[in-house]
Amino acid sequence: MIEVHTIKGGIHPPEEKALSNPGHVIDCPMPPKLILPLNQHIGAAAEPIVAVGQYVLGGECLATATGLVSANVHAPTSGVIASIDDHPVPHASGLSNCCIELIPDGEDKWLALNGTDDFRQATPADLVTAIRCAGISGMGGAGFPTAVKLMASDRTPIDTLIINGTECEPYITADDTLMQVNPAGIIEGAEILAFIVGAERILFAVEDNKPEAAAALTQAVVDTASSVAREVVTFPTKYPSGGEKQLIEILTGQQVPSGKLPADLGIVCQNTGTAVAVRDAVVAGRPLTHRIVTLTGRALNKPANYRVPLGTPIEFLLSIAGYQAEQSSRLVHGGPMMGFAIDDPRIPVVKTTNCVLAPTEQEFPSAPSAQACIRCGHCAEACPASLLPQQLYWYARARDQEQLERHNLFDCIECGACAWVCPSHIPLVQYYRAAKGFIQDSREEKIRSERSQARFEARQARVEREAQAREAKRAARKAAAQAKTTQDTEEDPIQAAVARAKARKSEQEVTE
Amino acid sequence: MLADYALLLIGAVLVNNFVLVQFLGLCPFMGVSNKLESAMGMAAATTFVLTLASVSSYLTYNYLLVPLDLTYLRTISFILVIAVVVQFTEMVVRKSSPLLHKVLGVYLPLITTNCAVLGVALLNINKSHSFTQSLLYGFGAAVGFSLVLILFAAMRERLAVADVPEPFQGAAIGMVTAGLASLAFMGFAGLV
Amino acid sequence: MIDTLMQNPTGIALLALLGLGAVFGALLGFAAVRFRTEGNPIADQVNQLLPQTQCGQCGFPGCRPYAEAIANGEAINKCPPGGQETIEALASLLDVEPEPLDAEHGEEKAPRVALIREAECIGCTKCIQACPVDAILGAAKVMHTVIADECTGCDLCVDPCPVDCIDMIERKTGIQHWRWQSPDVIASDRVAA
Numbered sequence: 001m002i003e004v005h006t007i008k009g010g011i012h013p014p015e016e017k018a019l020s021n022p023g024h025v026i027d028c029p030m031p032p033k034l035i036l037p038l039n040q041h042i043g044a045a046a047e048p049i050v051a052v053g054q055y056v057l058g059g060e061c062l063a064t065a066t067g068l069v070s071a072n073v074h075a076p077t078s079g080v081i082a083s084i085d086d087h088p089v090p091h092a093s094g095l096s097n098c099c100i101e102l103i104p105d106g107e108d109k110w111l112a113l114n115g116t117d118d119f120r121q122a123t124p125a126d127l128v129t130a131i132r133c134a135g136i137s138g139m140g141g142a143g144f145p146t147a148v149k150l151m152a153s154d155r156t157p158i159d160t161l162i163i164n165g166t167e168c169e170p171y172i173t174a175d176d177t178l179m180q181v182n183p184a185g186i187i188e189g190a191e192i193l194a195f196i197v198g199a200e201r202i203l204f205a206v207e208d209n210k211p212e213a214a215a216a217l218t219q220a221v222v223d224t225a226s227s228v229a230r231e232v233v234t235f236p237t238k239y240p241s242g243g244e245k246q247l248i249e250i251l252t253g254q255q256v257p258s259g260k261l262p263a264d265l266g267i268v269c270q271n272t273g274t275a276v277a278v279r280d281a282v283v284a285g286r287p288l289t290h291r292i293v294t295l296t297g298r299a300l301n302k303p304a305n306y307r308v309p310l311g312t313p314i315e316f317l318l319s320i321a322g323y324q325a326e327q328s329s330r331l332v333h334g335g336p337m338m339g340f341a342i343d344d345p346r347i348p349v350v351k352t353t354n355c356v357l358a359p360t361e362q363e364f365p366s367a368p369s370a371q372a373c374i375r376c377g378h379c380a381e382a383c384p385a386s387l388l389p390q391q392l393y394w395y396a397r398a399r400d401q402e403q404l405e406r407h408n409l410f411d412c413i414e415c416g417a418c419a420w421v422c423p424s425h426i427p428l429v430q431y432y433r434a435a436k437g438f439i440q441d442s443r444e445e446k447i448r449s450e451r452s453q454a455r456f457e458a459r460q461a462r463v464e465r466e467a468q469a470r471e472a473k474r475a476a477r478k479a480a481a482q483a484k485t486t487q488d489t490e491e492d493p494i495q496a497a498v499a500r501a502k503a504r505k506s507e508q509e510v511t512e
Numbered sequence: 513m514l515a516d517y518a519l520l521l522i523g524a525v526l527v528n529n530f531v532l533v534q535f536l537g538l539c540p541f542m543g544v545s546n547k548l549e550s551a552m553g554m555a556a557a558t559t560f561v562l563t564l565a566s567v568s569s570y571l572t573y574n575y576l577l578v579p580l581d582l583t584y585l586r587t588i589s590f591i592l593v594i595a596v597v598v599q600f601t602e603m604v605v606r607k608s609s610p611l612l613h614k615v616l617g618v619y620l621p622l623i624t625t626n627c628a629v630l631g632v633a634l635l636n637i638n639k640s641h642s643f644t645q646s647l648l649y650g651f652g653a654a655v656g657f658s659l660v661l662i663l664f665a666a667m668r669e670r671l672a673v674a675d676v677p678e679p680f681q682g683a684a685i686g687m688v689t690a691g692l693a694s695l696a697f698m699g700f701a702g703l704v
Numbered sequence: 705m706i707d708t709l710m711q712n713p714t715g716i717a718l719l720a721l722l723g724l725g726a727v728f729g730a731l732l733g734f735a736a737v738r739f740r741t742e743g744n745p746i747a748d749q750v751n752q753l754l755p756q757t758q759c760g761q762c763g764f765p766g767c768r769p770y771a772e773a774i775a776n777g778e779a780i781n782k783c784p785p786g787g788q789e790t791i792e793a794l795a796s797l798l799d800v801e802p803e804p805l806d807a808e809h810g811e812e813k814a815p816r817v818a819l820i821r822e823a824e825c826i827g828c829t830k831c832i833q834a835c836p837v838d839a840i841l842g843a844a845k846v847m848h849t850v851i852a853d854e855c856t857g858c859d860l861c862v863d864p865c866p867v868d869c870i871d872m873i874e875r876k877t878g879i880q881h882w883r884w885q886s887p888d889v890i891a892s893d894r895v896a897a
Contacts, residue, residue: 092884617799
């Protein structure tokens with residue numbers, strides 16, 4: 001039994017988990033069209049390998065990863081590619097991005113899938129390749145390509161694998177449901193992940209507000225044998241315990257240093273959904289094409305957890321869940337703390353869509369207008385990363401890049417605990433996001449201007465070199481011309497010709 | 513003996529702080545305290561000048577003016593000494609940190625007219641300090657000046673990004689803050 | 705004579721001061737030689753902050769000459785490609801007051817990139833010679849094209865082109881370059897903006 005620690009700060013917002021009836025999954029019917037963005041993850045967008053009008057099977061790869069930090073995109077069902085064009089995507093900006101539109105043909109014909117019975121026969125590198133080919137990226141919300149994360153074990157030794165079933169954000173119950181419905185898949189997926197990274201122990205992290213999930217996992221651990229030590233760890237509920245760095249501190253007491261990764265401490269953390277996706281990819285040969293999405297909020301008649309094909313337009317999901325538009329104040333992609341508002345309900349479900357919220361005005365009242373900061377310091381007490389939100393706020397307003405970096409702005413996980421406790425209702429996280437934005441812009445600008453300066457100086461040098469070469473040539477030519485003329489002045493050519501003629505004439509006279 | 517020196521030092525640094533209690537040297541205090549880095553540079557330069565000038569003034573007074581019975585020339589000769597030390601310091605600063613030199617700008621030669629520097633030199637005479645006492649008094653005055661300058665610069669940096677009402681922005685809130693800091697330092701009065 | 709001078713109190717005073725002055729003068733003279741400075745390192749630091757477009761809109765032939773001028777006291781608000789951000793950074797470095805961009809030297813525009821209309825290009829290399837960062841690829845009687853990633857948008861190539869086939873177009877910003885905007889929520893924010 002490991003000792004559980006606590007993190008500083010954190011808040012306890014109302015959980016609202018029971019609303020979505022965790023522990024039961026409803027299969028969502030196939031929508032009339034699927035919109036598959038080429039970029040559903042952190043990193044570069046995938047590149048399409050199909051053409052408009054092409055018929056594809058379920059599980060077929062539609063777009064391949066570009067570069068290392070990228071992921072493949074697969075067809076969730078059989079159908080015809082209708083277009084490869086810009087379409088609104090789930091992003092805080094509300095902008096569009098390139099998507100593959102697939103019209104299902106209703107037959108759900110699938111590619112022949114090849115899994116392995118005994119993954120231990122394969123090498124970790126092969127398994128990582130399989131995970132990469134399956135297009136798996138983190139399903140907890142961040143979306144980092146899983147294959148890349150697992151490759152960290154090549155550089156540093158890993159001893160602990162953490163399976164993150166914390167799900168600390170209110171309303172969301174997707175992972176809770178998965179843990180209750182498919183605990184064996186999670187356990188098996190964890191085994192595979194532990195084998196790949198060479199971990200000696202696996203910790204399944206569950207908050208204590210999910211006793212059924214913890215019990216299901218514990219039973220599954222008991223029912224299976226393993227060569228590594230496994231433990232299901234429950235700990236007191238607090239937001240945001242589910243953040244990777246916060247969870248590591250809770251389970252191990254160690255803090256991931258600023259700028260470093262969990263792998264540097266010998267720890268790899270994966271979401272429960274990702275673990276199941278890994279199991280499906282390796283054992284069943286299934287690429288990532290579906291996920292569990294929590295549809296919740298009191299503007300829905302049938303809030304529940306649905307198993308949804310990726311690419312399902314959210315408006316379709318809402319109609320399945322009995323959406324009452326006149327009662328809802330807004331739509332949110334993700335949870336109430338870290339999600340973003342949906343302007344266009346045509347956006348599709350992507351690999352990181354863990355929840356769609358349709359709250360009423362009463363549930364999510366509009367934010368009261370912000371007042372002046374009274375320097376109470378509640379934000380600093382609430383920050384789980386031990387930052388100084390008040391100082392970050394002042395410096396973000398003053399756009400003071402140096403001070404923001406000195407106060408570790410980039411260690412902020414944007415959890416929103418500071419904004420939650422602020423008595424003046426200041427939207428603190430918005431300030432930090434804007435500050436991160438202009439600092440990143442300024443860094444890019446600096447790199448660009450250094451490059452331009454280097455090119456300018458190289459050009460100056462080149463022009464200088466060419467001028468010198470021309471000068472040298474000119475001088476050489478002049479010197480050659482000089483040499484020739486000095487030679488000539490010793491012998492006047494006309495005089496020389498006359499002399500030659502005279503000599504010939506005198507010769508002729510002699511011979512005659 | 514040591515206790516006397518310690519009390520002299522504490523007196524110069526805190527109890528009779530040259531800037532906030534005796535109100536000398538206010539020009540660089542208000543003028544260079546906008547940024548912490550330039551304040552630290554100014555503090556270092558003034559410390560250097562004050563210590564050196566205090567010692568040089570003592571030596572000039574006791575080994576030139578007193579033997580030649582020219583004590584009435586002390587003010588002008590102290591100013592001469594201070595001007596030379598400041599000029600020397602300016603050359604050193606320009607060599608070691610051209611940016612600091614540019615940032616301090618005119619305030620660097622203005623250390624010559626810093627009444628705290630002349631004040632220390634004259635007070636040493638008034639109080640009939642020995643060589644060590646002059647040295648410590650000058651150094652203590654410098655430390656006190658630096659302490660206050662740096663504290664005030666840090667406060668002004670925070671004021672610059674804070675929500676100050678428009679009529680108070682800039683030097684006005686700086687003055688108010690300096691007044692409050694002065695009140696705080698006067699609280700040291702009972703210490704020695 | 706020294707003796708009489710020595711008897712006279714004014715003489716003593718004068719001599720004392722002169723002596724002091726001479727000693728200190730010598731000291732300073734020595735220090736002036738010992739602490740001589742070369743070069744202009746401030747100009748380097750200023751140059752680091754300028755955007756390096758080498759466009760000449762500030763009135764100086766390039767960024768380095770402007771940096772040197774600023775080190776000698778020139779106004780800091782003459783660089784349109786740098787914009788208000790650069791003016792603030794320069795103000796912070798030199799501990800002076802930031803001023804709004806001098807409209808005489810241009811306005812702050814969105815980042816732009818040059819585009820050659822290839823159908824009209826005659827291959828004269830005049831634009832290649834004009835580009836301060838060698839961002840145009842080409843040779844005599846061969847197609848010229850702008851390397852978009854290296855182009856700084858300085859538009860020095862537009863004028864030399866004899867067939868006027870170069871356009872300055874705005875750089876496309878998509879979802880990858882989107883940034884959060886700072887909330888403008890309190891009355892004092894709006895006043896300051």
